[in-house]
Amino acid sequence: MLRKARVLRVYSVHIWFLNFFQKKRHVVNRINASRYLKTLAELEIPQDQFYYLRGLNAFVFEEMILTALKKHGFKIIGNKRYTGDGGIDGRAYKNDQHYLIQAKRYRKHINPAHVTEFAEICKRRKGKGLFVHTGRTGAMSR
Numbered sequence: 001m002l003r004k005a006r007v008l009r010v011y012s013v014h015i016w017f018l019n020f021f022q023k024k025r026h027v028v029n030r031i032n033a034s035r036y037l038k039t040l041a042e043l044e045i046p047q048d049q050f051y052y053l054r055g056l057n058a059f060v061f062e063e064m065i066l067t068a069l070k071k072h073g074f075k076i077i078g079n080k081r082y083t084g085d086g087g088i089d090g091r092a093y094k095n096d097q098h099y100l101i102q103a104k105r106y107r108k109h110i111n112p113a114h115v116t117e118f119a120e121i122c123k124r125r126k127g128k129g130l131f132v133h134t135g136r137t138g139a140m141s142r
Helices: 002-042 046-054 058-071 112-125
Strands: 075-078 090-094 097-104 128-133
Touching: 002 046, 002 058, 058 075, 058 090, 058 097, 058 128, 097 112, 112 128
Parallel strands: 097 128
Antiparallel strands: 075 090, 090 097
16 A cells, blocks of 8 residues: 555656656747747748748747737637647637647658648637748648
8 A cells, every 4th residue: 555655656747757857848949939030031032931941849940920910910729738639739819710720841842631620720710820830831731
């Protein structure tokens, strides 16, 4: 019985640390996102902008999208975690419109299955979708 209690205490502490560092990671990524948005605005050539975005951490890219929408007057609801989010990276609201957001930082062509899956999620949730990506869009994805 004592061993079970010890295991539960260790497990509880472990979960607390995971939650603490998860929140800290979100804060750090949001700070970096704001900083990188400023750098992105200084790049005038679209090819340079895409090259810059493709080199970023995927989670920071996700936070950049949410931060940019917030600066344009959207109310943003982000997820508590980056992975296992059910295909939605965040939600945005403005003028009684509900938008679901999916951010993909690709280096090559985007996967048409990801676009189709996201469209189905938007339809189920009765929201408009913003599929924001850095990849190349092929004919099947359009």
